[in-house]
Amino acid sequence: MTATPTRAALAWEYSPAPEATDHIRLAERYELFVDGGWREAASHQPTVNPATEEPLAEIGWAGEADVDAAVAAARAALPRWRALPALERGKYVFRIARLIQERARELAIVESLDGGKPIRESRDVDVPLAAAHFFYYAGWADKLSYGLAGRRVEPMGVVGQIVPWNFPLLMAAWKLAPALACGNTAVLKPAETTPLTALLLAEICQEAELPDGVVNIIPGDGATGAALVRHPDIDKIAFTGSTGVGKDIQAATAGRDIGLTLELGGKSANIVFDDAALDQAVEGIVNGIFFNQGHVCCAGSRLLLQESVAEEVVEKLWRRMGLLRVGDPLDKNTDVGAINSAEQLERIEALVDAGEREGATRRTVACALPERGYWFPPTLFTDVAPVNRIAVEEIFGPVVSVMTFRTQAEAIEKANSSAYGLAAGVWTDKGSRALAVARALKAGVVWQNTYNQFDPTSPFGGYKESGFGREGGAAGLRPYVRVS
Numbered sequence: 295m296t297a298t299p300t301r302a303a304l305a306w307e308y309s310p311a312p313e314a315t316d317h318i319r320l321a322e323r324y325e326l327f328v329d330g331g332w333r334e335a336a337s338h339q340p341t342v343n344p345a346t347e348e349p350l351a352e353i354g355w356a357g358e359a360d361v362d363a364a365v366a367a368a369r370a371a372l373p374r375w376r377a378l379p380a381l382e383r384g385k386y387v388f389r390i391a392r393l394i395q396e397r398a399r400e401l402a403i404v405e406s407l408d409g410g411k412p413i414r415e416s417r418d419v420d421v422p423l424a425a426a427h428f429f430y431y432a433g434w435a436d437k438l439s440y441g442l443a444g445r446r447v448e449p450m451g452v453v454g455q456i457v458p459w460n461f462p463l464l465m466a467a468w469k470l471a472p473a474l475a476c477g478n479t480a481v482l483k484p485a486e487t488t489p490l491t492a493l494l495l496a497e498i499c500q501e502a503e504l505p506d507g508v509v510n511i512i513p514g515d516g517a518t519g520a521a522l523v524r525h526p527d528i529d530k531i532a533f534t535g536s537t538g539v540g541k542d543i544q545a546a547t548a549g550r551d552i553g554l555t556l557e558l559g560g561k562s563a564n565i566v567f568d569d570a571a572l573d574q575a576v577e578g579i580v581n582g583i584f585f586n587q588g589h590v591c592c593a594g595s596r597l598l599l600q601e602s603v604a605e606e607v608v609e610k611l612w613r614r615m616g617l618l619r620v621g622d623p624l625d626k627n628t629d630v631g632a633i634n635s636a637e638q639l640e641r642i643e644a645l646v647d648a649g650e651r652e653g654a655t656r657r658t659v660a661c662a663l664p665e666r667g668y669w670f671p672p673t674l675f676t677d678v679a680p681v682n683r684i685a686v687e688e689i690f691g692p693v694v695s696v697m698t699f700r701t702q703a704e705a706i707e708k709a710n711s712s713a714y715g716l717a718a719g720v721w722t723d724k725g726s727r728a729l730a731v732a733r734a735l736k737a738g739v740v741w742q743n744t745y746n747q748f749d750p751t752s753p754f755g756g757y758k759e760s761g762f763g764r765e766g767g768a769a770g771l772r773p774y775v776r777v778s
Protein backbone atom coordinates (compact mmCIF):
# COMPACT_ATOMS: atom_id res chain seq x y z
CA MET A 295 0.00 0.00 0.00
CA THR A 296 1.31 3.42 -0.88
CA ALA A 297 0.79 6.33 1.45
CA THR A 298 -1.68 9.01 0.35
CA PRO A 299 0.44 11.88 -1.02
CA THR A 300 0.25 15.06 1.03
CA ARG A 301 -1.59 17.79 -0.87
CA ALA A 302 0.35 20.96 -1.54
CA ALA A 303 -0.91 23.79 0.63
CA LEU A 304 -3.46 25.89 -1.22
CA ALA A 305 -2.61 29.54 -1.74
CA TRP A 306 -5.63 31.55 -0.60
CA GLU A 307 -4.21 34.92 -1.59
CA TYR A 308 -6.30 36.86 -4.08
CA SER A 309 -4.77 37.82 -7.38
CA PRO A 310 -5.38 41.43 -8.31
CA ALA A 311 -8.56 41.90 -10.37
CA PRO A 312 -8.28 45.47 -11.62
CA GLU A 313 -11.12 47.03 -13.58
CA ALA A 314 -9.91 48.12 -17.03
CA THR A 315 -9.74 51.86 -17.59
CA ASP A 316 -8.57 51.96 -21.20
CA HIS A 317 -12.06 52.83 -22.45
CA ILE A 318 -12.37 55.88 -20.20
CA ARG A 319 -11.92 59.13 -22.11
CA LEU A 320 -11.61 62.04 -19.75
CA ALA A 321 -11.11 65.48 -21.25
CA GLU A 322 -7.95 67.31 -20.20
CA ARG A 323 -10.07 70.23 -19.09
CA TYR A 324 -13.73 70.67 -18.15
CA GLU A 325 -15.58 73.97 -18.13
CA LEU A 326 -18.87 74.94 -16.50
CA PHE A 327 -22.16 73.51 -17.74
CA VAL A 328 -24.35 76.58 -18.12
CA ASP A 329 -27.42 77.08 -20.32
CA GLY A 330 -26.92 73.76 -22.09
CA GLY A 331 -23.33 74.48 -23.15
CA TRP A 332 -19.82 74.82 -21.74
CA ARG A 333 -18.88 78.22 -20.34
CA GLU A 334 -15.23 79.01 -19.74
CA ALA A 335 -14.62 79.29 -16.03
CA ALA A 336 -12.91 82.11 -14.16
CA SER A 337 -10.20 79.72 -12.92
CA HIS A 338 -9.19 76.06 -13.06
CA GLN A 339 -7.98 73.51 -10.52
CA PRO A 340 -6.82 69.93 -11.01
CA THR A 341 -8.91 67.08 -9.65
CA VAL A 342 -6.66 64.36 -8.27
CA ASN A 343 -6.92 60.58 -7.94
CA PRO A 344 -6.57 60.07 -4.17
CA ALA A 345 -5.20 56.55 -4.66
CA THR A 346 -2.23 57.76 -6.71
CA GLU A 347 -2.09 61.55 -6.18
CA GLU A 348 -2.06 61.87 -10.01
CA PRO A 349 -4.13 64.68 -11.55
CA LEU A 350 -7.05 63.41 -13.64
CA ALA A 351 -8.25 66.62 -15.34
CA GLU A 352 -8.35 70.39 -14.98
CA ILE A 353 -11.69 71.57 -13.65
CA GLY A 354 -13.24 74.99 -14.15
CA TRP A 355 -14.23 76.59 -10.86
CA ALA A 356 -17.10 79.04 -10.96
CA GLY A 357 -16.56 82.60 -9.76
CA GLU A 358 -19.31 85.07 -8.88
CA ALA A 359 -19.99 86.06 -12.50
CA ASP A 360 -20.31 82.38 -13.42
CA VAL A 361 -22.77 81.80 -10.58
CA ASP A 362 -24.77 84.79 -11.88
CA ALA A 363 -24.77 83.33 -15.39
CA ALA A 364 -25.88 79.88 -14.15
CA VAL A 365 -28.70 81.32 -12.04
CA ALA A 366 -29.79 83.56 -14.95
CA ALA A 367 -29.85 80.53 -17.29
CA ALA A 368 -31.95 78.55 -14.78
CA ARG A 369 -34.31 81.52 -14.37
CA ALA A 370 -34.72 81.92 -18.13
CA ALA A 371 -35.44 78.20 -18.57
CA LEU A 372 -38.01 78.07 -15.76
CA PRO A 373 -41.23 79.31 -17.47
CA ARG A 374 -41.11 76.77 -20.29
CA TRP A 375 -39.94 73.90 -18.09
CA ARG A 376 -42.63 74.37 -15.46
CA ALA A 377 -45.30 74.81 -18.14
CA LEU A 378 -44.35 71.58 -19.88
CA PRO A 379 -47.01 68.86 -19.45
CA ALA A 380 -45.89 66.87 -16.41
CA LEU A 381 -45.80 63.65 -18.38
CA GLU A 382 -43.28 65.20 -20.79
CA ARG A 383 -41.11 66.43 -17.90
CA GLY A 384 -41.18 62.91 -16.52
CA LYS A 385 -39.93 61.57 -19.84
CA TYR A 386 -36.81 63.73 -19.68
CA VAL A 387 -36.10 62.53 -16.15
CA PHE A 388 -36.63 58.95 -17.31
CA ARG A 389 -34.19 59.49 -20.20
CA ILE A 390 -31.51 60.67 -17.77
CA ALA A 391 -32.03 57.45 -15.78
CA ARG A 392 -31.66 55.33 -18.91
CA LEU A 393 -28.51 57.17 -19.99
CA ILE A 394 -26.97 56.69 -16.54
CA GLN A 395 -27.61 52.97 -16.97
CA GLU A 396 -26.06 53.01 -20.43
CA ARG A 397 -22.95 54.76 -19.15
CA ALA A 398 -22.92 52.88 -15.83
CA ARG A 399 -19.54 51.23 -16.23
CA GLU A 400 -17.83 54.47 -17.19
CA LEU A 401 -19.53 56.39 -14.38
CA ALA A 402 -18.52 53.78 -11.80
CA ILE A 403 -14.89 53.82 -12.86
CA VAL A 404 -14.70 57.61 -12.92
CA GLU A 405 -16.35 57.76 -9.49
CA SER A 406 -13.69 55.41 -8.10
CA LEU A 407 -10.84 57.26 -9.84
CA ASP A 408 -11.93 60.67 -8.61
CA GLY A 409 -13.11 59.75 -5.11
CA GLY A 410 -11.13 56.67 -4.06
CA LYS A 411 -14.09 54.42 -3.33
CA PRO A 412 -13.92 50.70 -4.20
CA ILE A 413 -15.21 49.89 -7.68
CA ARG A 414 -17.45 47.23 -6.12
CA GLU A 415 -19.33 50.00 -4.33
CA SER A 416 -19.47 52.55 -7.14
CA ARG A 417 -20.52 49.78 -9.56
CA ASP A 418 -23.08 48.08 -7.29
CA VAL A 419 -24.34 50.93 -5.12
CA ASP A 420 -23.64 54.51 -6.24
CA VAL A 421 -24.44 54.27 -9.94
CA PRO A 422 -27.45 51.89 -9.84
CA LEU A 423 -28.96 53.92 -7.00
CA ALA A 424 -28.41 57.18 -8.90
CA ALA A 425 -30.30 55.72 -11.89
CA ALA A 426 -32.99 54.38 -9.55
CA HIS A 427 -33.57 57.86 -8.12
CA PHE A 428 -34.14 59.33 -11.57
CA PHE A 429 -36.47 56.43 -12.50
CA TYR A 430 -38.40 56.81 -9.27
CA TYR A 431 -38.92 60.57 -9.52
CA ALA A 432 -39.69 60.34 -13.27
CA GLY A 433 -42.72 58.35 -12.17
CA TRP A 434 -43.81 61.07 -9.73
CA ALA A 435 -43.73 63.95 -12.26
CA ASP A 436 -47.39 63.61 -13.29
CA LYS A 437 -48.69 62.45 -9.90
CA LEU A 438 -47.49 65.24 -7.65
CA SER A 439 -50.83 66.17 -6.15
CA TYR A 440 -51.40 62.50 -5.19
CA GLY A 441 -48.05 62.49 -3.47
CA LEU A 442 -49.07 65.57 -1.51
CA ALA A 443 -52.55 64.59 -0.35
CA GLY A 444 -54.41 65.99 -3.33
CA ARG A 445 -53.19 69.56 -2.86
CA ARG A 446 -52.36 71.94 -5.70
CA VAL A 447 -48.63 72.15 -6.20
CA GLU A 448 -46.26 74.50 -7.95
CA PRO A 449 -42.50 74.27 -8.30
CA MET A 450 -40.35 76.36 -5.98
CA GLY A 451 -38.56 77.92 -8.97
CA VAL A 452 -34.77 78.10 -9.32
CA VAL A 453 -33.05 75.79 -6.86
CA GLY A 454 -29.42 75.95 -5.75
CA GLN A 455 -28.02 72.54 -4.80
CA ILE A 456 -24.71 71.89 -3.07
CA VAL A 457 -23.33 68.38 -2.60
CA PRO A 458 -20.38 66.78 -0.76
CA TRP A 459 -17.63 64.47 -2.00
CA ASN A 460 -18.57 61.15 -0.46
CA PHE A 461 -21.31 60.08 -2.93
CA PRO A 462 -20.82 62.60 -5.75
CA LEU A 463 -23.13 61.19 -8.44
CA LEU A 464 -25.65 59.74 -6.01
CA MET A 465 -26.01 63.02 -4.10
CA ALA A 466 -26.45 64.87 -7.41
CA ALA A 467 -29.22 62.38 -8.28
CA TRP A 468 -30.88 62.80 -4.87
CA LYS A 469 -31.00 66.53 -5.53
CA LEU A 470 -31.73 66.83 -9.25
CA ALA A 471 -34.28 64.03 -9.74
CA PRO A 472 -37.02 65.37 -7.42
CA ALA A 473 -36.26 69.00 -8.36
CA LEU A 474 -36.74 68.34 -12.08
CA ALA A 475 -39.78 66.10 -11.60
CA CYS A 476 -41.45 68.91 -9.65
CA GLY A 477 -40.80 71.46 -12.43
CA ASN A 478 -37.88 73.38 -10.93
CA THR A 479 -34.71 74.40 -12.73
CA ALA A 480 -31.40 73.84 -10.96
CA VAL A 481 -27.88 75.04 -10.37
CA LEU A 482 -25.82 72.22 -8.87
CA LYS A 483 -22.42 72.70 -7.25
CA PRO A 484 -20.35 69.51 -6.87
CA ALA A 485 -17.65 69.22 -4.21
CA GLU A 486 -14.10 70.44 -4.90
CA THR A 487 -12.45 67.00 -4.84
CA THR A 488 -15.04 65.01 -6.85
CA PRO A 489 -16.50 67.01 -9.74
CA LEU A 490 -16.03 64.47 -12.55
CA THR A 491 -19.21 62.37 -12.45
CA ALA A 492 -21.33 65.53 -12.10
CA LEU A 493 -19.69 66.79 -15.30
CA LEU A 494 -20.44 63.48 -17.01
CA LEU A 495 -24.00 63.95 -15.79
CA ALA A 496 -23.96 67.31 -17.59
CA GLU A 497 -23.06 65.44 -20.79
CA ILE A 498 -25.96 63.08 -20.07
CA CYS A 499 -28.32 66.06 -19.75
CA GLN A 500 -27.15 67.13 -23.21
CA GLU A 501 -27.63 63.62 -24.60
CA ALA A 502 -31.10 63.53 -23.08
CA GLU A 503 -31.81 66.81 -24.94
CA LEU A 504 -32.90 68.40 -21.70
CA PRO A 505 -33.89 71.99 -22.57
CA ASP A 506 -31.00 74.45 -22.12
CA GLY A 507 -30.67 75.97 -18.68
CA VAL A 508 -32.89 73.45 -16.85
CA VAL A 509 -29.78 71.94 -15.22
CA ASN A 510 -26.57 73.94 -14.73
CA ILE A 511 -23.52 72.35 -13.11
CA ILE A 512 -20.81 74.59 -11.73
CA PRO A 513 -17.89 73.08 -9.82
CA GLY A 514 -16.02 75.21 -7.32
CA ASP A 515 -15.14 75.48 -3.66
CA GLY A 516 -16.86 76.91 -0.60
CA ALA A 517 -16.73 80.41 -2.12
CA THR A 518 -18.73 79.21 -5.12
CA GLY A 519 -21.23 77.53 -2.78
CA ALA A 520 -21.49 80.66 -0.65
CA ALA A 521 -22.12 82.81 -3.76
CA LEU A 522 -24.91 80.45 -4.80
CA VAL A 523 -26.48 80.50 -1.34
CA ARG A 524 -26.37 84.28 -1.21
CA HIS A 525 -27.63 84.81 -4.75
CA PRO A 526 -30.76 86.97 -4.61
CA ASP A 527 -32.51 85.13 -7.44
CA ILE A 528 -32.57 81.66 -5.84
CA ASP A 529 -35.89 80.24 -4.59
CA LYS A 530 -34.58 77.27 -2.65
CA ILE A 531 -31.30 75.88 -1.36
CA ALA A 532 -30.71 72.18 -0.85
CA PHE A 533 -27.45 71.46 0.94
CA THR A 534 -25.73 68.23 1.88
CA GLY A 535 -22.49 68.55 3.79
CA SER A 536 -21.03 69.30 7.17
CA THR A 537 -22.98 70.70 10.09
CA GLY A 538 -20.66 73.72 10.36
CA VAL A 539 -21.32 74.82 6.79
CA GLY A 540 -25.01 73.97 7.20
CA LYS A 541 -25.24 76.41 10.10
CA ASP A 542 -23.53 79.08 8.02
CA ILE A 543 -26.04 78.52 5.22
CA GLN A 544 -28.98 78.66 7.60
CA ALA A 545 -27.71 81.99 8.91
CA ALA A 546 -27.17 83.30 5.38
CA THR A 547 -30.70 82.40 4.33
CA ALA A 548 -32.39 83.70 7.49
CA GLY A 549 -34.99 86.36 6.76
CA ARG A 550 -35.30 85.41 3.10
CA ASP A 551 -38.44 83.77 1.76
CA ILE A 552 -36.68 80.76 0.32
CA GLY A 553 -36.91 77.05 0.97
CA LEU A 554 -34.01 75.36 2.75
CA THR A 555 -33.14 71.73 3.38
CA LEU A 556 -30.00 70.68 5.23
CA GLU A 557 -28.68 67.12 5.16
CA LEU A 558 -25.76 67.26 7.58
CA GLY A 559 -23.37 65.12 9.55
CA GLY A 560 -23.94 62.25 11.93
CA LYS A 561 -22.53 60.07 14.69
CA SER A 562 -24.90 57.18 14.38
CA ALA A 563 -25.30 54.45 16.98
CA ASN A 564 -25.26 50.80 15.95
CA ILE A 565 -26.77 48.90 18.90
CA VAL A 566 -26.23 45.16 19.39
CA PHE A 567 -28.36 43.35 21.98
CA ASP A 568 -27.30 40.03 23.45
CA ASP A 569 -30.07 38.10 21.68
CA ALA A 570 -28.87 39.20 18.22
CA ALA A 571 -27.41 36.84 15.64
CA LEU A 572 -23.86 37.92 16.39
CA ASP A 573 -22.12 36.79 13.19
CA GLN A 574 -24.75 38.58 11.15
CA ALA A 575 -24.36 41.63 13.38
CA VAL A 576 -20.60 41.65 12.79
CA GLU A 577 -21.20 41.78 9.02
CA GLY A 578 -23.59 44.68 9.60
CA ILE A 579 -21.10 46.49 11.82
CA VAL A 580 -18.43 46.13 9.11
CA ASN A 581 -20.81 47.39 6.45
CA GLY A 582 -21.95 50.17 8.77
CA ILE A 583 -18.52 51.66 9.37
CA PHE A 584 -16.15 50.50 6.61
CA PHE A 585 -18.47 51.03 3.61
CA ASN A 586 -16.96 53.87 1.54
CA GLN A 587 -14.00 54.11 3.99
CA GLY A 588 -16.46 55.39 6.60
CA HIS A 589 -17.04 58.52 4.51
CA VAL A 590 -20.74 58.08 5.11
CA CYS A 591 -22.95 60.60 6.89
CA CYS A 592 -24.97 57.79 8.51
CA ALA A 593 -21.96 55.53 9.27
CA GLY A 594 -22.48 53.37 12.35
CA SER A 595 -19.49 54.97 14.02
CA ARG A 596 -20.67 54.50 17.63
CA LEU A 597 -20.96 50.80 18.28
CA LEU A 598 -23.04 50.10 21.40
CA LEU A 599 -22.66 46.51 22.61
CA GLN A 600 -24.64 44.84 25.39
CA GLU A 601 -22.12 44.06 28.10
CA SER A 602 -22.75 40.29 28.18
CA VAL A 603 -21.69 39.89 24.53
CA ALA A 604 -19.31 42.82 24.18
CA GLU A 605 -16.09 40.87 24.42
CA GLU A 606 -17.28 38.20 22.00
CA VAL A 607 -18.47 40.74 19.43
CA VAL A 608 -15.24 42.74 19.65
CA GLU A 609 -13.18 39.61 19.05
CA LYS A 610 -15.34 38.50 16.12
CA LEU A 611 -15.23 42.03 14.69
CA TRP A 612 -11.48 42.30 15.05
CA ARG A 613 -11.01 38.96 13.31
CA ARG A 614 -13.33 40.07 10.49
CA MET A 615 -11.53 43.42 10.16
CA GLY A 616 -8.29 41.53 9.54
CA LEU A 617 -9.88 40.04 6.41
CA LEU A 618 -10.77 43.39 4.85
CA ARG A 619 -8.74 44.15 1.77
CA VAL A 620 -7.45 47.71 1.73
CA GLY A 621 -5.95 49.13 -1.44
CA ASP A 622 -6.48 49.93 -5.11
CA PRO A 623 -10.06 51.19 -5.47
CA LEU A 624 -10.21 49.80 -8.99
CA ASP A 625 -9.46 46.26 -7.82
CA LYS A 626 -12.74 44.30 -7.68
CA ASN A 627 -11.55 42.54 -4.50
CA THR A 628 -10.99 45.77 -2.58
CA ASP A 629 -13.18 46.39 0.45
CA VAL A 630 -11.66 49.65 1.69
CA GLY A 631 -10.30 52.14 -0.83
CA ALA A 632 -8.43 55.43 -0.56
CA ILE A 633 -9.26 58.29 1.77
CA ASN A 634 -10.79 61.04 -0.36
CA SER A 635 -8.15 63.74 0.17
CA ALA A 636 -5.02 64.64 2.10
CA GLU A 637 -7.13 67.05 4.13
CA GLN A 638 -9.61 64.34 5.15
CA LEU A 639 -6.76 61.99 6.05
CA GLU A 640 -5.35 64.66 8.36
CA ARG A 641 -8.75 65.06 10.04
CA ILE A 642 -9.02 61.32 10.64
CA GLU A 643 -5.46 61.13 12.00
CA ALA A 644 -6.05 64.06 14.33
CA LEU A 645 -9.19 62.48 15.82
CA VAL A 646 -7.57 59.06 16.14
CA ASP A 647 -4.63 60.68 17.99
CA ALA A 648 -7.13 62.41 20.26
CA GLY A 649 -8.75 59.04 20.97
CA GLU A 650 -5.43 57.60 22.11
CA ARG A 651 -4.54 60.68 24.14
CA GLU A 652 -7.89 60.54 25.92
CA GLY A 653 -7.22 56.96 27.02
CA ALA A 654 -9.17 54.75 24.62
CA THR A 655 -7.53 51.52 23.43
CA ARG A 656 -6.74 51.52 19.72
CA ARG A 657 -6.41 48.53 17.41
CA THR A 658 -5.52 49.20 13.79
CA VAL A 659 -5.39 46.43 11.21
CA ALA A 660 -1.81 45.80 10.08
CA CYS A 661 -1.92 45.82 6.31
CA ALA A 662 0.44 46.81 3.54
CA LEU A 663 -0.63 50.16 2.13
CA PRO A 664 0.29 51.54 -1.29
CA GLU A 665 3.23 53.94 -1.20
CA ARG A 666 1.41 56.84 -2.80
CA GLY A 667 -2.08 58.10 -2.14
CA TYR A 668 -4.10 58.67 1.00
CA TRP A 669 -4.85 55.63 3.15
CA PHE A 670 -6.08 54.80 6.61
CA PRO A 671 -6.42 51.17 7.76
CA PRO A 672 -9.58 49.96 9.53
CA THR A 673 -9.40 50.93 13.19
CA LEU A 674 -11.30 49.93 16.31
CA PHE A 675 -11.37 51.74 19.65
CA THR A 676 -12.46 50.08 22.89
CA ASP A 677 -12.50 51.56 26.43
CA VAL A 678 -14.16 54.63 24.98
CA ALA A 679 -15.84 57.05 27.37
CA PRO A 680 -18.99 58.78 26.06
CA VAL A 681 -17.28 62.16 26.45
CA ASN A 682 -14.23 61.26 24.36
CA ARG A 683 -13.93 63.16 21.10
CA ILE A 684 -14.02 59.90 19.13
CA ALA A 685 -17.43 59.18 20.69
CA VAL A 686 -18.80 62.65 20.05
CA GLU A 687 -17.34 64.03 16.81
CA GLU A 688 -17.88 62.76 13.30
CA ILE A 689 -14.60 61.12 12.18
CA PHE A 690 -15.82 60.38 8.64
CA GLY A 691 -13.25 57.62 8.25
CA PRO A 692 -12.83 53.86 8.83
CA VAL A 693 -12.81 54.15 12.61
CA VAL A 694 -15.35 52.65 15.00
CA SER A 695 -15.70 53.55 18.68
CA VAL A 696 -17.08 50.79 20.91
CA MET A 697 -19.07 51.45 24.07
CA THR A 698 -21.16 49.11 26.19
CA PHE A 699 -24.55 49.14 27.93
CA ARG A 700 -26.44 46.88 30.32
CA THR A 701 -30.14 47.57 29.76
CA GLN A 702 -32.37 48.64 26.88
CA ALA A 703 -33.02 51.96 28.60
CA GLU A 704 -29.29 52.61 28.89
CA ALA A 705 -28.78 51.74 25.22
CA ILE A 706 -31.44 54.25 24.19
CA GLU A 707 -30.05 56.93 26.48
CA LYS A 708 -26.51 56.48 25.18
CA ALA A 709 -27.62 56.35 21.54
CA ASN A 710 -29.61 59.57 21.91
CA SER A 711 -26.84 61.31 23.77
CA SER A 712 -25.48 63.02 20.67
CA ALA A 713 -25.87 66.38 19.02
CA TYR A 714 -26.63 64.45 15.83
CA GLY A 715 -29.63 62.32 14.90
CA LEU A 716 -29.21 60.90 11.44
CA ALA A 717 -29.41 57.11 11.62
CA ALA A 718 -29.11 54.07 13.87
CA GLY A 719 -28.98 50.28 13.71
CA VAL A 720 -30.65 47.85 16.10
CA TRP A 721 -29.57 44.22 16.24
CA THR A 722 -31.93 41.93 18.11
CA ASP A 723 -33.93 38.78 17.58
CA LYS A 724 -37.02 40.33 19.17
CA GLY A 725 -39.28 42.31 16.85
CA SER A 726 -41.04 44.03 19.77
CA ARG A 727 -37.71 45.24 21.15
CA ALA A 728 -36.57 46.50 17.75
CA LEU A 729 -39.78 48.52 17.33
CA ALA A 730 -39.69 49.90 20.86
CA VAL A 731 -36.06 50.97 20.53
CA ALA A 732 -36.60 52.42 17.05
CA ARG A 733 -39.49 54.53 18.36
CA ALA A 734 -37.37 55.85 21.21
CA LEU A 735 -34.35 56.76 19.09
CA LYS A 736 -33.97 60.32 17.85
CA ALA A 737 -32.71 59.25 14.45
CA GLY A 738 -34.15 59.85 10.99
CA VAL A 739 -33.51 56.28 9.83
CA VAL A 740 -33.35 53.16 11.99
CA TRP A 741 -32.25 49.89 10.41
CA GLN A 742 -33.16 46.61 12.04
CA ASN A 743 -30.71 43.70 11.68
CA THR A 744 -29.09 45.43 8.74
CA TYR A 745 -27.29 48.70 8.04
CA ASN A 746 -26.71 51.22 5.23
CA GLN A 747 -29.64 50.13 3.09
CA PHE A 748 -30.90 52.79 0.69
CA ASP A 749 -33.84 52.89 -1.65
CA PRO A 750 -35.33 55.78 -3.60
CA THR A 751 -38.80 55.03 -2.23
CA SER A 752 -37.70 55.51 1.33
CA PRO A 753 -37.11 58.97 2.81
CA PHE A 754 -33.74 59.85 4.35
CA GLY A 755 -32.89 62.76 6.62
CA GLY A 756 -32.06 63.73 10.16
CA TYR A 757 -32.97 65.27 13.47
CA LYS A 758 -31.10 67.82 15.55
CA GLU A 759 -27.69 68.84 14.12
CA SER A 760 -28.05 66.28 11.34
CA GLY A 761 -30.35 68.79 9.65
CA PHE A 762 -33.89 68.88 8.36
CA GLY A 763 -35.75 68.02 5.20
CA ARG A 764 -36.15 64.62 3.63
CA GLU A 765 -34.73 63.18 0.45
CA GLY A 766 -36.26 60.10 -1.20
CA GLY A 767 -39.81 58.83 -1.25
CA ALA A 768 -42.93 60.98 -1.55
CA ALA A 769 -41.53 63.04 1.37
CA GLY A 770 -38.65 64.04 -0.93
CA LEU A 771 -41.08 65.91 -3.20
CA ARG A 772 -42.22 68.28 -0.48
CA PRO A 773 -39.12 70.53 -0.37
CA TYR A 774 -39.38 71.14 -4.12
CA VAL A 775 -42.97 72.41 -4.28
CA ARG A 776 -45.16 75.12 -2.91
CA VAL A 777 -48.54 73.70 -1.94
CA SER A 778 -51.81 75.56 -1.81
Ligand code: NAD
Nearest residue numbers: 457458459484485515516519520535536539557558559591
Ligand atom coordinates in the same frame (compact mmCIF):
# COMPACT_ATOMS: atom_id res chain seq x y z
P1 NAD B 1 -18.54 70.46 3.53
O1 NAD B 1 -19.65 71.06 4.32
O2 NAD B 1 -17.18 70.93 3.75
O3 NAD B 1 -18.81 70.67 1.97
C1 NAD B 1 -20.02 70.28 1.35
C2 NAD B 1 -20.25 71.15 0.14
O4 NAD B 1 -20.47 72.49 0.56
C3 NAD B 1 -19.07 71.21 -0.83
O5 NAD B 1 -19.59 71.24 -2.16
C4 NAD B 1 -18.41 72.53 -0.48
O6 NAD B 1 -17.70 73.11 -1.54
C5 NAD B 1 -19.60 73.38 -0.10
N1 NAD B 1 -19.31 74.50 0.79
C6 NAD B 1 -18.27 74.64 1.65
N2 NAD B 1 -18.38 75.81 2.33
C7 NAD B 1 -19.51 76.41 1.88
C8 NAD B 1 -20.20 77.62 2.22
N3 NAD B 1 -19.71 78.45 3.14
N4 NAD B 1 -21.35 77.90 1.60
C9 NAD B 1 -21.88 77.05 0.68
N5 NAD B 1 -21.27 75.90 0.32
C10 NAD B 1 -20.12 75.57 0.92
O7 NAD B 1 -18.69 68.91 3.73
P2 NAD B 1 -17.80 67.78 3.12
O8 NAD B 1 -16.59 67.66 3.96
O9 NAD B 1 -17.65 67.97 1.65
O10 NAD B 1 -18.75 66.51 3.31
C11 NAD B 1 -18.76 65.75 4.42
C12 NAD B 1 -19.95 66.10 5.29
O11 NAD B 1 -21.17 65.89 4.57
C13 NAD B 1 -20.02 65.22 6.49
O12 NAD B 1 -20.29 65.97 7.62
C14 NAD B 1 -21.21 64.30 6.16
O13 NAD B 1 -21.82 63.76 7.29
C15 NAD B 1 -22.09 65.18 5.39
N6 NAD B 1 -23.04 64.41 4.57
C16 NAD B 1 -24.35 64.37 4.94
C17 NAD B 1 -25.27 63.62 4.21
C18 NAD B 1 -26.72 63.56 4.61
O14 NAD B 1 -27.53 63.13 3.79
N7 NAD B 1 -27.07 63.96 5.80
C19 NAD B 1 -24.84 62.91 3.09
C20 NAD B 1 -23.49 62.96 2.74
C21 NAD B 1 -22.60 63.73 3.50
